[in-house]
Amino acid sequence: MPLFWLFLIVLAIAAGAYLLARSRVLSMAGDDRRALHSLPSYYGSNAAMKSAVPALLLLVAWLLAQPFIVDNAVSSLIPDAAIADNSSRALVMAEVRRTADGLDMAVASGGLTEALARSEGLDLDVATSSLQEAGAIVTSQLTEPVLAAAQQFRALNTIGARWMSVAVIIVALIGATWGIREASPAFRARNTVERGVRALLIAAASIAILTTLGIVLSLVFNTIEFFRLYPASEFFFGLSWAPSFSGRGGASDLGILPLLWGTFYISIVALLVAVPVGLFAAIYLSEYASPKVRAIAKPLLEVLAGIPTIVYGLFALLTVGPLLVRVFGDDGLGWMQAGTAVMTAGLVMGIMLIPFVSSLSDDIINAVPQAMRDGSYGLGATQSETIRQVVLPAALPGIVGAILLAASRAIGETMIVVLGAGAAARLSLNPFEAMTTVTAKIVSQLTGDADFASPEALVAFALGMTLFVITLGLNIFALYIVRKYREQYE
Structure with a gap:
């Protein structure tokens, strides 16, 4: 399911929960708002918040975690013999992702059927010609391990997207049911909603701090890896900048x-x-x-x-x-x-x-x-x-x-x-x-x-x-x- 449609479904469930919770609490109070602890809109907002927020958080967490899980699973399937001496596993994985995108483009353009794109017996020549006709960018010669890994990459992403849609919708429905059942005249909906809004504001304020922390950590780890390969003294006190890229000879x-x-x-x-x-x-x-x-x-x-x-x-x-x-x-x-x-x-x-x-x-x-x-x-x-x-x-x-x-x-x-x-x-x-x-x-x-x-x-x-x-x-x-x-x- 496309991400946009999944987002709309979650919003629709939240809107439905808002209306049902509001109408439920009004009917329980006999349309007498004086019998309610909070305004009717707070009961609806409580149901909508408990429906949308956990579902959207699960969606974001899934989107962040799935690429790492799929990459690790596919990378383990690539044998060491398939990695050339002048290459690395990271470069091969980049080629796998480009090939997977090319297969998607070939299927979308009609150059390949979905069944053929998934078939383990897909011929290399057929795959290469289909990728070229679809305009896919494949920078190296397509090999059997790369093609098989790309097919597995597509399959895992498809399965992950399907289960993500199911899980997000189920969480949204559970949250909506929970919020609707809580809608009663004695329930302190305003207090609950205000605590939820405060938590959302704290989370929004924390994004800048967490982003800065993520940037620093990404720099730190790669900087440590660099200083394992190159002396720190020459980096900080060297008077010459002359990088020599691989394949051209000479020291940098x-x-x-x-x-x-x-x-x-x-x-x-x-x-x-x-x-x-x-x-x-x-x-x-x-x-x-x-x-x-x-x-x-x-x-x-x-x-x-x-x-x-x-x-x-x-x-x-x-x-x-x-x-x-x-x-x-x-x-x-x-x-x-x-x-x-x-x-x-x-x-x-x-x-x-x-x-x-x-x-x-x-x-x-x-x-x-x-x-x-x-x-x-x-x-x-x-x-x-x-x-x-x-x-x-x-x-x-x-x-x-x-x-x-x-x-x-x-x-x-x-x-x-x-x-x-x-x-x-x-x-x-x-x-x-x-x-x-x-x-x-x-x-x-x-x-x-x-x-x-x-x-x-x-x-x-x-x-x-x-x-x-x-x-x-x-x-x-x-x-x-x-x-x-x-x-x-x-």
């Missing part, structure tokens, strides 16, 4: 220092552009601009935040880079050899970050109480003196937070760096040379042709973990500075 140099230098260098240039422009724009909009000017200028400024980063990257590649070459290149000062450089990416990234600084700083400055301004004016201070000595110190913690948000956005940017700064990993102070960042190399390492179990692929997780720790340290340091200043100001 995976030193992170050139990448960190490029990341911080480009981010510093971007912040040097974004912070002054964004902060001055926020001061003008909040303190000097008339309501008409503010109503027009602020939305126009915030449009910059809605432009896709790939568009900024193209702007850096096609406009800013050639413009800088004309000014600082051979025809100008002779400092710049190509359009891809730290300065190109930094300037464009700084333009992208202006609305992050200006919009947040503007809201923070406007939040400063007007009484503080009036007190400063009463003491004889001018408007500029009030802004400099009263408003900005009071808004400084929030402004630091806005700058930190912009810095985090700059550190995590990828497309502008790829198109505007190049891909060269080097240690240099020249802002007119091409460099790259940690995020750009994470993308390139995970899209390369290396085995996922190799250091060249696992290094992406070590890079991500290092960037995570650095960003966390910056946040802690900024929080310390803000709290210390706030204590002195108060």
Whole structure:
């Protein structure tokens, strides 16, 4: 059964439980609402909640657990002899999943019947031609073990989906029956519903924490696996970044220092552009601009935040880079050899970050109480003196937070760096040379042709973990500075 229809069935059962519980409690009270402990809607909501929530939780848990169970079951069926020396079980399983998807496409297009797709005697040539006609992506030569594993993969997924539908509907019906039977005038339905809503709110609030924990754990385990294959000392203190993918020979140099230098260098240039422009724009909009000017200028400024980063990257590649070459290149000062450089990416990234600084700083400055301004004016201070000595110190913690948000956005940017700064990993102070960042190399390492179990692929997780720790340290340091200043100001 399609997932959408299963979801609709659960909602229909919950809606039916709501109506039945509500009508049941009203009939038991003789349509006298004064005889009820709670409003009739609470009795219906209790039945609907007990019907829908457990069923949907079971659905989500099943969808999360089934891929792991099926993958483990199918992986155990693949003999070691079917795995080539230059491959791995993970790559074979990826091919099995692609073949299974191709069989589904072939059945849907009519190139294969369902019975033939499930048949253990399916000929390899017939299967290959059917997959090609259906447009399936199969990157290697189809083999008998892969085809058999793909058929088993489809069969287990089909069985799992069928049992999932049955289990979810049964749980929804049991919950509906339970909620309807509880509907009696003396039942404290409002208390039960409010406790349930509070539990749902707690669960929603926990999603962010659990998501962060999952991200950290996924990085930690793969980072540990990387350091089992590659020395940590060479990674953290190496001055060269030269990965050599499998099949090309040579050893890989995976030193992170050139990448960190490029990341911080480009981010510093971007912040040097974004912070002054964004902060001055926020001061003008909040303190000097008339309501008409503010109503027009602020939305126009915030449009910059809605432009896709790939568009900024193209702007850096096609406009800013050639413009800088004309000014600082051979025809100008002779400092710049190509359009891809730290300065190109930094300037464009700084333009992208202006609305992050200006919009947040503007809201923070406007939040400063007007009484503080009036007190400063009463003491004889001018408007500029009030802004400099009263408003900005009071808004400084929030402004630091806005700058930190912009810095985090700059550190995590990828497309502008790829198109505007190049891909060269080097240690240099020249802002007119091409460099790259940690995020750009994470993308390139995970899209390369290396085995996922190799250091060249696992290094992406070590890079991500290092960037995570650095960003966390910056946040802690900024929080310390803000709290210390706030204590002195108060």
